[in-house]
Amino acid sequence: MKKIYEKLGAFYLGRIYDPKDQCCRQDLMLYDAKDLTTHAVIIGMTGSGKTGLGIGLIEEALIDGIPVIAIDPKGDLPNLLLRFPDLNAEAFQPWISLEDAARQGIAPEAYAAQQAETWRAGLAEWDQEPERIARLRAAADIAVYTPGSTAGRPVSLLHEFAPPPAGAAADSDFLQEVIASTVTGLLALLGIDANPISSREHILLANIFENAWAEDRTLDLAGLIQTVQFPPFNRIGVMALEAFFPEKDRFALAMRLNNLLAVSGFAAWMEGPPLDIPRFLYTDQGTPRASIFTISHLTESRRMFFVTLLLNRIIGWIRSQPGTTSLRAILYMDEIFGYFPPVSNPPSKKPLLNLLKQARAFGLGVVLSTQNPVDLDYKGLANMGTWFIGRLQTEQDRARVLAGLDSAAAVTGFDRDRMDGILSRLGKRVFLLHNVHETRPVIFQTRWTLSYLSGPMTRDQIRRLTGPVPETIPEPISTTGSPPPALPSRTAIPPLPPPGIDTYYLPASGAGAGDQYLPGLIGRMSIHYRHLRYGVDLIQSVTLFAQFQNGPVPLDWGSAVPVASAALGTVPPDHAEYAELPPAAHKTAAYDKWRKDLLRWVRLNRPLTIYQATALKLTSRPGESESAFRIRVSLAEREARDTAIEKLRRKYADRFARLQDRLMLAEQAVERERDQVRSQGLQSAVSFGGAILGAFLGRKVASAASASRMGTAVKSAGRIHKEKKDVDRAVERANAVRDKIAALDLQFRDDIDAVEKRFSPRTTLLETVAIAPKRNDITLDIFGLAWLACRQPRNR
Template identity: 50%
Template sequence: MQDFEKLGVFYLGKKYDLEEKRLKDELVLYKSKDLTTHAVIIGMTGSGKTGLGIGIIEEAAIDNIPVIAIDPKGDLGNLALTFPQLRKEDFLPWVNIHEAANKGMSKEEYADAQAELWRKGLSEWGQDEKRIEMLRNAASVRIYTPGGSAGLGVSLLRSFNAPPREVINDKDAYRDRIDITTNSLLTLLGFNVDPFTSREYILISNIFEHIWSKGQNIDLPGLISAIQKPPFDKIGVMDVESFYPSKDRFSLAMMLNSLLASPGFKAWLEGEPMDINRFLYDENGKPSVSIFSIAHLSDSERMFFVTMLLNEVLSWVRGQPGTGSLRAILYMDELFGYLPPIANPPSKAPLLTLLKQARAFGLGLVLSTQNPGDLDYKALSNAGTWFIGRLQAERDKEKVLAGLEGAAAGGKFDRERTGRILAGLGNRVFYLHNVHEDEPVIFSTRWVLSYLAGPLTRDQITALTSKETVYEKPQPVQDNIPQMHKPGVFDETRPVHSKSAVPVLPLQIKQVYLPASGIEPGNLVYVPSVIGAADVLYSNSKLGVAVSKSYTLLAPLHEGPVPLNWSEAEQIDIDLRDLDSAPLEGACYADFPDAASKAGSYEDWKRLLTQYIRTNLCLKLFYSPTLKLISEPGEDERAFRIRLQHLAHERRDEAVEAIRKKYESKLDTLEERHRRAKQEVDRQNALAAQRKVEAAVSAGTALLGALLGRKMISATSVSRIGTAVRSTSKAFTSGQQISGAVETLQSIEAQIRELQMELEQQLEKISAGYNVMEEKLENVEIRPISSNITVHFVGLAWVPNTR
């Protein structure tokens, strides 16, 4: 297999000749960025649509594109079954013993046969063990079983947290978030609600709006309490009691309480939070394939979870910068019931919104279904790629034809010819319609790299996920900066001797008091410390860094020759304007060293603070030599690597597009010269012309396919140019002397060889130049100079403590 994986194309299979019922040699390579306009896969059971879907996910993983996959049937867990060595021992735990028995084999014999079958199948499609290894190393596969215990758990508590401020400020997005959350929760309780008439919907949505608008979170126990005692008096113009009497509200609260108290529901509260970023990337920033297996759930539970997941995906999308490259994929293996043409289940609104908006942010949706009637027509109009497999009924074909005709948007579409093609499709043979290409393609799907063992059992999922651990969210780079604390009780270990009288200090000494929240004045002791506040500019013109940071440091005081050491300071999260200028009455005051009562000491400590910052508080960043990019302040290595991966995809896609434009005009020139050569050959000798022009057209077609067609600049396509050139030369060894045409075509051959070398060099450069996954990042430390350190305040801080 040629190394086209890093060129932004997915190897889907080979072209298929429907009339001759045979495979062609031509590979079908799908540009990954085309998936930003979404795709639908339609085919009856047994058509091969799940295999195609798994193949697309494999290609995405190899290209370092993360995937979230919703798996209602349990088939997608097979993506975790990758065996680079193709040993029978690897296949043995996963083979179907019933299939083995039906074939008269032992389990071991059948495992050996399956290993050989996979080795042969991969070889026939130009793949090998190395490509399996590449897939395995490119992305981690995790299987989640929400509401169950077989796989990794998912906690839904976070889903009732207040949305980000940017969502709250966007009225449409905020309204959608409230509507989707309320609707999905009520669906789980068995309600089929109307947002305009349902009391349950109106009450709960108002509770969410009231709580979230204050930036506060709410969990299920809090929601139950709020239903019984709403945090507002009126709904609309009516008081709450008139609109929804307390007796009826109690019944609703009891339903939620019973759900919460149910032993089965505890599984919904355990596991990883609903954090899309964590589902897309692992703890090291490597792309993940996160599979959400929901086959074990009831219909209402499936709808609840899928809607909540889509809700979180929508929020994640709205927080991403715009892009024209593929950032991630959301794959759904069976769409029936989630996006119907007439009904409005809770999942429909977020799906439609994602189909309309996600493309601008690089999220591609791939939706698979058995029946085109399962999909809303608005959704079909937003899909730029259609994979059509064997259909079950004539009416299904008519619906697909209508959808394809609409997707053509006034372009060329031969309905009659397309109907004949769809009628002739067999297993694993698909009709590919891509709005980004001029012509549809008939192809057969490639052999998948993962072992297709069928739907995984509970025990198999447990075996696959038993070694998985939920990682903790990495902390930002600390920059050698003292750990930040919320202001509160200072951790004072030295003995405290307190006095009730307020200490009298020189007026030149600035005194402030940290807030003493939660401490009764009779138990309050103020402990003296030194507080310093400074602004620091970190600047490096070579790296293009100019970052300002503010520090508020709190250092303890000691008796002895060194009463203060800034290296013992803690960074506190407080604004100087929030500090009190006077103490609370009734408080006592701890002793302090004599140095703290001298105004001159604070000038010395101010100078030492500047020195401490210059020497110790450096700014730590990461630098990517490949992309010549530096991390943002506070951006950890994981977040930086994620950003680098997508930026590499964007630059790679731009480089590919630049090559296409560069060679397009050259190709046009070559084709024009071939046309003229053909005219000359035709004029001299018809028979010779036939042989020679066929060869010339072969070369031109290879170039066209490489630069402008579906196999754009893939190494496989480029290599075919050499074959075409050789056939051209061979055509002129028949002894016929057509000197003018020969000279013309030989000149073109030389140009083709030169063009081939240029393309190969460009391909190698692109393939190697944007691989940042294994890149070793450089650590960069930027220290401030004294003139860039501004100390605003150094004074005596009284820190609250208890007696």
């Protein structure tokens, strides 16, 4: 049976902790995932359990289907890949600390078995079964990226500098911020500490980026180097370019940029996928993903460059998304030291501030973690709705945290002295939770993590864990698979088609002198897809190339491939060789037949596919892939689930509060009768309400105070005696209330089950609808003989 904490749309982070008795109560510490849209900060010294809390939070997010982008400056977060459902010693052994085993005088095999048993016992203690590890593994993909290294998955940072999405680029202030931080980070790689106002290097590069992005052009590093030497403008401000930055000096800057390409190992910065945020949040199949960017191996300047670029891409992505009140994704940064300081302004600070101010509206939760409170800009952290505060090292640290809490809690009220007393007594894995969405702070102990915490991972360990997973930048399709063998005869002059047939030439990417061109037919069509019921009214342009074949059927449109028509020319290239045309290609009548075959084939084989989620009344947009639509459906499911849970919370809060008050009055009646009743049984009833219904309701209802008063009444109840008859009546009233609480709990479980069944993205079925174009909806814009450059080896 699925645990109750799996059904609530909340994160199971631990249990409520009693600092007086220094132990956990049975009350679950459930954090409403929706609250994370107002962001969170985790503060705690080394050894406080900060990393375990962060990993536990990420685990909960992934189980709930929420993708995560994590920036990992220390190397701890790849531990999320150490998920061993079988909990056997063999799985643990490669990742144990040999130093710890030697220190204890235990053989590695025995130490691994000990660790496996420790994890099994720890999970059981926190009411988690090994099946939950399997659930985590099945819920999401986890990928470890190592920018500038091939230990994990590489990331291409300098392959291209793409403009922000159209919606984000329309904001001129944001565009200037992205340009400024990108240029600052790039110059930092060159060892240039550039001031955006006074540095001519910064001003020149900023103008180059602004010019290119205004034309929606992507710059790669090679193009940037060339543009530095020959900018597409003659003036900067009111000054002539040569007066502001002479050609000789620009050449020196271009050489420094060029040296980046020549530095040993820098090629890794050009490998892998570009910084495309949707790719890091979901797999191609629409499965949520945790993308962990480990940067511990980088120099300080390269770390700053990468973090700044990534943050700016995330800002651009959120501005292209529709708003939502639910949690869409999480940005987690472990150890914020140096990236968000209170005084200086590194390139990463501005985008972080922007995210804290703007990301909420788009459902992105930002979680920052640090061991030193003086690292944090408290003006920015005033935007943090949740504070997880662990053990702190000094009184000064506590004072800084209290100052930040005082600022963040200005609206809800803040008891500084009481909070200071609590912070001074926190132990390991014990945190104070201050949440602006709650009625009061709470102390809890973190649960046991599902992932094995082996400590910070080196690049060799990451390589051993993940293996190099090559990810290439997708290239436009030019031909399918292995092209058919070229026709044997070749000539330097292209054979002529019959009169009236147009001829086109399509050079392959990188084609050059001596290329061989193979003949085929090309057709560029405008296809109008229309369907009133699904609201489809779309015109798509597609260009297909089908190569001539040897055999009885010289041309088959079923083997046609899409090609880019932008490079289509009508002038034969020089120094090329052309294969012979098949005999059928010399007959005009054959082209009429092939034209009709193309239109028929397109009508039958090129439908517009859309998808429907009937339960949500959602239909995919034209051109929206199945994975993209599933992602949108998942968010819609989560929004609907959050709305349903909020209704349940309001519904049960009132009823639960009334029953709590009635039970409290019943116990006070027992107290007045001064009879000894079984206080332990009554205390169990109090815990019953707090652990299940109370966990669901959280600390968001004022009735939590009633539970506290109720516990006080129970403790004194055992010392009260009165006449037996009056006691029996009081106990009957208390039992009746307990029965109602039990009935309410059963009803609550049924309602939760119903919500889970109604809103489960993992079981949502999609219907596929194919919209075929009608005969009159296909317009043939270009049709004729085409020559496609082929770079295949030639046999002389």
